[in-house]
Amino acid sequence: MAVLSRTVASSSLLLTLFVLFSSFSEAKDILVGGKTGAWKIPSSQSDSLNHWAESTRFRVGDSLVWNYDGAKDSVLQVTKEDYVSCNTTNPIAQYKDGNTKVELHKPGPFYFISGVQGSCEKGQKLIVVVLTPRHRYDISPAPSPAELDGPAVAPTSSASSLKGGLVVALGLLAWGLLF
Ligand SMILES: *[C@@H]1O[C@H](CO)[C@@H](O)[C@H](O)[C@H]1NC(C)=O
Numbered sequence: 001m002a003v004l005s006r007t008v009a010s011s012s013l014l015l016t017l018f019v020l021f022s023s024f025s026e027a028k029d030i031l032v033g034g035k036t037g038a039w040k041i042p043s044s045q046s047d048s049l050n051h052w053a054e055s056t057r058f059r060v061g062d063s064l065v066w067n068y069d070g071a072k073d074s075v076l077q078v079t080k081e082d083y084v085s086c087n088t089t090n091p092i093a094q095y096k097d098g099n100t101k102v103e104l105h106k107p108g109p110f111y112f113i114s115g116v117q118g119s120c121e122k123g124q125k126l127i128v129v130v131l132t133p134r135h136r137y138d139i140s141p142a143p144s145p146a147e148l149d150g151p152a153v154a155p156t157s158s159a160s161s162l163k164g165g166l167v168v169a170l171g172l173l174a175w176g177l178l179f
Pocket of ligand 1: 085087088089090
């Protein structure tokens with residue numbers, strides 16, 4: 001009886017941890033500016049998209065979504081140089097469908113400016129920095145089998161220590177369930 005209730009308790013704890021890992025690893029669609037119609041010339045510094053981006057976490061696999069009037073505006077993905085100088089002549093990618101979705105497929109900075117002449121200069125631009133999985137400040141997605149094999153990867157931050165602790169906890173729970 002005691003063994004059974006311990007098993008049930010362990011199972012529900014495992015399920016809870018699984019749900020936790022799943023929610024952390026889920027790729028998200030992130031609406032630029034957090035609301036529709038946010039792709040515009042900002043009315044103030046605190047209204048700027050970069051102000052919004054600073055308080056938003058972007059992970060590899062997430063997608064940015066822009067809602068705007070495709071007849072009047074566009075989204076250009078550009079280099080850092082073209083971002084700084086607001087140069088719209090040679091973008092990496094150009095979108096004008098009004099409902100643009102761009103996947104953040106790798107870590108590092110992504111630069112976007114409006115394709116409308118003069119709008120970038122007035123602040124309609126966005127830098128999104130996608131953190132590398134190793135340097136994230138939260139719990140990483142479910143660990144790979146290699147990571148479960150042992151402490152091959154030395155913890156480099158408190159985040160990985162926390163993850164290591166969770167992996168150990170999961171291992172102990174699995175052990176407790178089996179024996
Ligand atoms: C914009 O970039 C293009 C090349 O991508 C360059 O030829 C042009 O001189 C640049 N314009 C300005 C104003 O810097």
